[in-house]
Amino acid sequence: MLTVTCKPDVSETSPSAQNETLPSDFEISRRVLRIRAGWSVGERVRRRREAEHRFADLMIKLVEAA
Numbered sequence: 001m002l003t004v005t006c007k008p009d010v011s012e013t014s015p016s017a018q019n020e021t022l023p024s025d026f027e028i029s030r031r032v033l034r035i036r037a038g039w040s041v042g043e044r045v046r047r048r049r050e051a052e053h054r055f056a057d058l059m060i061k062l063v064e065a066a
Contacts, residue, residue: 023031039047 036044
Protein backbone atom coordinates (compact mmCIF):
# COMPACT_ATOMS: atom_id res chain seq x y z
CA MET A 1 0.00 0.00 0.00
CA LEU A 2 1.21 3.49 -0.87
CA THR A 3 0.96 6.38 1.53
CA VAL A 4 1.07 9.96 0.28
CA THR A 5 1.78 12.84 2.60
CA CYS A 6 0.67 16.29 1.53
CA LYS A 7 2.61 19.13 3.03
CA PRO A 8 0.73 22.44 3.09
CA ASP A 9 2.28 25.21 1.06
CA VAL A 10 3.85 27.59 3.52
CA SER A 11 5.49 30.87 2.76
CA GLU A 12 9.19 31.05 3.46
CA THR A 13 8.85 34.43 5.15
CA SER A 14 7.54 34.64 8.66
CA PRO A 15 5.04 37.31 9.74
CA SER A 16 7.44 38.54 12.40
CA ALA A 17 9.86 39.61 9.67
CA GLN A 18 7.49 42.41 8.71
CA ASN A 19 8.03 44.96 11.45
CA GLU A 20 6.25 47.82 9.75
CA THR A 21 5.42 50.59 12.16
CA LEU A 22 2.52 52.94 11.64
CA PRO A 23 3.27 56.65 11.19
CA SER A 24 2.77 58.86 14.21
CA ASP A 25 -0.06 61.39 14.46
CA PHE A 26 2.51 64.13 13.91
CA GLU A 27 3.77 62.48 10.71
CA ILE A 28 0.22 62.05 9.38
CA SER A 29 -0.58 65.67 10.16
CA ARG A 30 2.61 66.83 8.45
CA ARG A 31 1.77 64.85 5.31
CA VAL A 32 -1.81 66.14 5.22
CA LEU A 33 -0.67 69.74 5.55
CA ARG A 34 1.87 69.24 2.76
CA ILE A 35 -0.84 67.85 0.47
CA ARG A 36 -3.29 70.63 1.35
CA ALA A 37 -0.66 73.28 0.63
CA GLY A 38 -0.91 72.39 -3.06
CA TRP A 39 -4.68 72.88 -3.23
CA SER A 40 -6.18 75.97 -4.83
CA VAL A 41 -8.73 78.06 -2.91
CA GLY A 42 -11.50 76.70 -5.14
CA GLU A 43 -10.47 73.14 -4.42
CA ARG A 44 -10.40 73.82 -0.69
CA VAL A 45 -13.93 75.25 -0.81
CA ARG A 46 -15.18 72.32 -2.90
CA ARG A 47 -13.62 69.76 -0.54
CA ARG A 48 -15.00 71.55 2.53
CA ARG A 49 -18.53 71.57 1.10
CA GLU A 50 -18.27 67.91 0.12
CA ALA A 51 -17.12 67.02 3.65
CA GLU A 52 -20.01 69.00 5.15
CA HIS A 53 -22.51 67.13 2.94
CA ARG A 54 -21.04 63.76 3.91
CA PHE A 55 -21.18 64.69 7.58
CA ALA A 56 -24.82 65.83 7.28
CA ASP A 57 -25.73 62.57 5.51
CA LEU A 58 -24.00 60.58 8.25
CA MET A 59 -25.88 62.44 10.98
CA ILE A 60 -29.22 61.85 9.22
CA LYS A 61 -28.52 58.13 8.92
CA LEU A 62 -27.49 57.88 12.57
CA VAL A 63 -30.66 59.66 13.73
CA GLU A 64 -32.83 57.45 11.51
CA ALA A 65 -31.13 54.33 12.89
CA ALA A 66 -31.79 55.39 16.49
